[in-house]
Amino acid sequence: MKRKGSLAIALICIFVGVLIILQMKTVDQLGGTVDSERAGDLAAEVKALENKNDELNNQLEDLEKQLANYESDAAGTDDVIKKKQKEMEKERVLAGVTDVTGSGLVITIDTDSTDYDASLYSKSSDLLLSLVNELNAAGAEAISINGERLINTSEIRQAGSYININRNKYGAPFEVKVIGNPQDLSAAIKMRAGVVDVMQSNKLKVSISQEDNVLVKAYSGVIDFKYAKPASGSGASE
Template sequence: MKQKGNYIIVSLILFVVGFLVAFSYQQTNSKPKVTQLSENEWEKDYFYRQQLIDIEDKNKQLEDELTTLRQTVQDFEQDIGEEKKQIGDLVDTKKRLQILTGELPVEGEGIEISLKDADYIPSEDNVNQYIVHDRHIHLVINELYSAGAKAIAINGQRIYADSYIQCVGPVISVDGNVYPAPFVISAIGAPDVLDVSLNLTNGVVDNLLYDNIEVTVEQMPEIEMDARAS
């Protein structure tokens, strides 16, 4: 029995040793093999790697140049936009000056203000206190320009930057042309704005009424004024 037990123990030991040897061999065969590159293959690998690095550097350089060019284009477009706005402003200013000097005809909505001498003049009072004077005309015209009127005419005669208005007895002289009352002052502009400006409390209309001048204000859908004759 003792010999049989020893045999079993020896068999187990041999089995374990055999298993370990077989497992070790299998693990050795399963490990990746180290590939040995030739000198020529090393040179090719280095060459391709260097080319890849150069391409990446070139791409970075091109990306930086593209960013710079995009910024340049953006700045250029902004400058063009500002120049267009400046040119547009200059064109608008030129047009306004041409309208003011009468070089261009003008038409549009606006208002008409009629100034008339008082119908009743007390015999004991001075008649000059009841008729329209050039200062009344100037008062209306100045207020209309302040309210944004583009163009103004008196009895159909357009007023220019160098126009002069004088009172000659019961009539008004506009650039040498004489007109009797009533005096109709036409103004092209925003009707509501012009109307409100004239009718402010203690404003133009109130002052004219205080001076015994009969005043009517009418909004007009269309007013036309010719350019100054050459």
């Protein structure tokens, strides 16, 4: 009886041992499976991140190319704008609607108060016109008389004992400011029997000063064209 009890206990111990061994193997197998599956998942995630990173790098390269193109276009546009602004500024100078400064002459014309024949005063407007014509022919870029900027509609005409310039009345002395090459301008009006000689022969005092910074103010009147319009290219009389 005692031997049977010992045998039963031994069998139970063996059975329990086998169960323990089987349980341990099962745990090992499950752990290995879990680790393998997890590693596969991580590898897939890493691969996905690498692909996403490549995609983002490609997008970044595309954006950098677009930015370079935009900057190039902007630089080109900026050059065009600067060119147009320069052209507009030149047109404003030619139109006389902006102040300008540069080398040129300051010419003062006055009467000889001690020996002046009033009957000759009517010639002053013609002499001023002759002076302006000679200066323009010599390359004048801007001219003013007593602060009145001369433009293409400016008049210089006798009005009684005054001279009208841009519809404003002026009397002597006249200060003529002109921008251009000082030597060319001076030579043009001081030539023998030229406009300065004629003025002096008509008892007008003329002084000429060459200066590096002559300021010619902008035209202060209103420019209003009622009839002249830009030609459309067709239907305009030639």
